[in-house]
Amino acid sequence: MDYDQTTVPESYDAGREISDDKKREFIARFAQTIGTDAVDKIIDLGCGTGRFSGALADIFDANVLGVEPSSKMIERARAKHNDVRLRFHDAPGEALPVDDSSVDMIFMSMVLHHLAAPQKVALECWRALRSGGHVCIRNTVSDEVRSYPYLDVFPSIQAIIKRQLISRERLNGMFEELGFRVLAGETIWHEIAPNGHAFAEKIALRADSFVAQLPDREFEAGVEALRERALTAPEAVGLRVDLIVYELE
Numbered sequence: 001m002d003y004d005q006t007t008v009p010e011s012y013d014a015g016r017e018i019s020d021d022k023k024r025e026f027i028a029r030f031a032q033t034i035g036t037d038a039v040d041k042i043i044d045l046g047c048g049t050g051r052f053s054g055a056l057a058d059i060f061d062a063n064v065l066g067v068e069p070s071s072k073m074i075e076r077a078r079a080k081h082n083d084v085r086l087r088f089h090d091a092p093g094e095a096l097p098v099d100d101s102s103v104d105m106i107f108m109s110m111v112l113h114h115l116a117a118p119q120k121v122a123l124e125c126w127r128a129l130r131s132g133g134h135v136c137i138r139n140t141v142s143d144e145v146r147s148y149p150y151l152d153v154f155p156s157i158q159a160i161i162k163r164q165l166i167s168r169e170r171l172n173g174m175f176e177e178l179g180f181r182v183l184a185g186e187t188i189w190h191e192i193a194p195n196g197h198a199f200a201e202k203i204a205l206r207a208d209s210f211v212a213q214l215p216d217r218e219f220e221a222g223v224e225a226l227r228e229r230a231l232t233a234p235e236a237v238g239l240r241v242d243l244i245v246y247e248l249e
């Protein structure tokens with residue numbers, strides 16, 4: 001998906017807001033798996049508005065290069081961050097602006113399903129990483145499509161999600177073929193909103209790329225249904241997200 005052709009960048013930070021604590025928690029899980037001592041140079045591949053870039057620099061105490069092809073998204077990342085450890089570069093993940101074997105870790109959050117050819121990006125990760133380097137992925141996978149909490153109100157969304165998400169098996173195979181090994185993999189429940197009302201209002205911002213692809217009528221009817229349901233939905237709403245670490249042997 002070309003984010004510059006959509007209105008997603010304008011509403012992204014509000015519609016996809018994650019608390020600082022939650023962001024740090026995600027990154028800390030990766031840090032526990034790979035350690036922080038040998039990580040000095042990180043690529044935040046498909047960094048978007050830089051949601052995770054600051055937490056990566058803080059927790060790994062490292063320099064972070066955010067790589068992002070959408071000028072609307074990267075403009076927001078640059079405007080938000082004023083930290084010498086962070087730099088942002090306008091480029092696609094298929095052509096990382098770094099030398100061979102020069103990077104310690106590559107982080108990708110919710111990027112894989114936007115790639116026309118994810119194997120090309122996996123190959124670019126292989127080229128850019130040093131031996132023993134890591135790819136850390138935070139993404140939903142097609143095995144967990146049922147955990148999306150709005151399937152019943154948007155009748156055509158399940159087909160859109162299934163078409164775009166990659167399965168756990170295909171993802172592992174793609175990296176293993178290149179000489180990576182799966183170092184860790186877990187599926188966690190990620191809270192999107194603390195209650196039904198907050199969830200409906202987040203979805204109404206249309207910052208979710210699957211929701212952004214719906215016909216307007218279906219989108220509007222679905223949001224109305226979510227708002228109605230919110231009246232009797234005090235509990236938190238979320239979905240299942242995979243956290244995977246590949247190590248380059």
Ligand SMILES: C[S@@+](CC[C@H](N)C(=O)[O-])C[C@H]1O[C@@H](n2cnc3c(N)ncnc32)[C@H](O)[C@@H]1O
Pocket residue numbers: 001002003045046047048049050051052067068069070073091092093094108109110111114115116209
């Ligand atoms: C859902 S956003 C995730 C942004 C950020 N990683 C986050 O978690 O907030 C997906 C991002 O992937 C980017 N993207 C799309 N195609 C890409 C490509 N070929 N290489 C790198 N990033 C890409 C989009 O422009 C968008 O910013």
